[in-house]
Amino acid sequence: MKPNEDISNDKRLQKILNIIYEVASGNYDIYEEIDDKGDELDAVIIGLNMLVYELSENQGIKKLNEQLTDAINDLKSTQAQLVQSQKMEALGTLAGGIAHDFNNILVSILGNAELGLMELSQDRQERAYFENILESGERAANLVRQIVTFSRMEATRLKSVNLASIIPEALKIARATIPTNIEIRQDVLEVCPNIMADATQIYQIMLNLCTNAYHAMEDTGGVLEVTLKEWIGPPPALEMKAENYLELSVKDNGCGISKEDQERIFDPFFTTKEVGKGTGLGLAVVFGIVEKHQGKITLDSTIDKGTTISIFFPTTANEVSKETNKESVIARKGEADSPVRLILIVDDEPMISRVYKRFLEKRGYVVTVCSDGYDALALFKKNPNQFDLVLTDQAMPNMTGKQLAKELLTIRPDLPVLLSTGYSDVITEEEAQELGIRKYLMKPVKLENLKQEIDECLRSSG
Numbered sequence: 001m002k003p004n005e006d007i008s009n010d011k012r013l014q015k016i017l018n019i020i021y022e023v024a025s026g027n028y029d030i031y032e033e034i035d036d037k038g039d040e041l042d043a044v045i046i047g048l049n050m051l052v053y054e055l056s057e058n059q060g061i062k063k064l065n066e067q068l069t070d071a072i073n074d075l076k077s078t079q080a081q082l083v084q085s086q087k088m089e090a091l092g093t094l095a096g097g098i099a100h101d102f103n104n105i106l107v108s109i110l111g112n113a114e115l116g117l118m119e120l121s122q123d124r125q126e127r128a129y130f131e132n133i134l135e136s137g138e139r140a141a142n143l144v145r146q147i148v149t150f151s152r153m154e155a156t157r158l159k160s161v162n163l164a165s166i167i168p169e170a171l172k173i174a175r176a177t178i179p180t181n182i183e184i185r186q187d188v189l190e191v192c193p194n195i196m197a198d199a200t201q202i203y204q205i206m207l208n209l210c211t212n213a214y215h216a217m218e219d220t221g222g223v224l225e226v227t228l229k230e231w232i233g234p235p236p237a238l239e240m241k242a243e244n245y246l247e248l249s250v251k252d253n254g255c256g257i258s259k260e261d262q263e264r265i266f267d268p269f270f271t272t273k274e275v276g277k278g279t280g281l282g283l284a285v286v287f288g289i290v291e292k293h294q295g296k297i298t299l300d301s302t303i304d305k306g307t308t309i310s311i312f313f314p315t316t317a318n319e320v321s322k323e324t325n326k327e328s329v330i331a332r333k334g335e336a337d338s339p340v341r342l343i344l345i346v347d348d349e350p351m352i353s354r355v356y357k358r359f360l361e362k363r364g365y366v367v368t369v370c371s372d373g374y375d376a377l378a379l380f381k382k383n384p385n386q387f388d389l390v391l392t393d394q395a396m397p398n399m400t401g402k403q404l405a406k407e408l409l410t411i412r413p414d415l416p417v418l419l420s421t422g423y424s425d426v427i428t429e430e431e432a433q434e435l436g437i438r439k440y441l442m443k444p445v446k447l448e449n450l451k452q453e454i455d456e457c458l459r460s461s462g
């Protein structure tokens, strides 16, 4: 085989290829042309060395080499992503398996602790035990929520929402958990375009970022600054497709993050905090949520100076009222103002219905419990006006909450139905609304919140 004519345009290259070709074909005379004498093998080696040198100087080859390096790097990062997504998938499966049962257990633990507190007068020492149970239980509930969001099991319900109202509300809640040696400043737009988002998840982002900022300044105190600004045109240096953006930043002047750690902070379970203080899921969750919102996240951090995390959300043209947003973040207040209300609870988990029943009865409601959708339907049919409200679980063996709600609402369209569900995407809030279900509650629901939701439904149905 003769050396390829195309790559031998360069005369020097041609000469070297010739040497190699001739030597390889057994013509060692060519050897005379090489200044540096040696045996046949040396001639080939010298030829090859010269070839390598020439090739490395050849622009076409250089480019090819760069492309090859890029391709190899791409491949490496795809491989890393694959490993990462496999990890997430495994975690997702695990979360899916335990989240449902775990939440039911938590409803029972939290509910019983709340009931215990209700029984004890203010001066009793034992209240501290129940308060501790509540606090730990809520941490556990939060952890399940993080894992589930992170593994993307939870149905994301993107709606047109306005950050100008969600952010200050979320900050109010964050303020309650952050000590006063940390000053919170906010520079948030009064009016801004909407984004397509899940308000609860935005709230979760805020809580995770603010908690991290607080931990970074815990020993020294400092300033936590939250800003919301608008970008007309995509933010520079970010490859983003949408036209306009909102930038949400959380800045602290705390301990900062080393360059080495900066590479890893978004990895699930990466934490520098002691056991019991951090699980390393906060930023992984934030990252997952931002991805689902088609956003981008940037990090700017200097050791001992502080950290800024910014999130960019594509905006929409729509407008919604501020009130709608507030409602989805914060539980509404309200008291039942009617004399006696009859409630039907349908749940296949007796430990849950028992807690709900006891709680609601203490609050003056009359409660009937069914553990199966068919029984509930049969009971309801006997006298469709006997209940003022139905609270049903979604995941039940014989008939789902959704099916039951459909049947009930066909018989009595004005019936307030509350659907409570664990983490599943079997039904979305929109779907629930379409079916005529008044409220959609994510387990575990705090009893006081449950009561507020029930009162709200009862009030609106008159």
Ligand SMILES: Nc1ncnc2c1ncn2[C@@H]1O[C@H](COP(=O)(O)OP(=O)(O)OP(=O)(O)O)[C@@H](O)[C@H]1O
Binding pocket: 208, 212, 213, 216, 252, 254, 255, 256, 257, 261, 265, 266, 270, 271, 272, 273, 277, 278, 279, 280, 281, 282, 283, 284, 307
């Ligand atoms: N604002 C910050 N300042 C300094 N370090 C930070 C900041 N935010 C995150 N980090 C670092 O990134 C790590 C990962 O953060 P992440 O929120 O994912 O987990 P965590 O806070 O350790 O635990 P979790 O949020 O699950 O309770 C933290 O342990 C910390 O080392």
Ligand SMILES: [Mg+2]
Binding pocket: 208, 211, 212, 278, 281, 282, 283
């Ligand atoms: Mg955190």
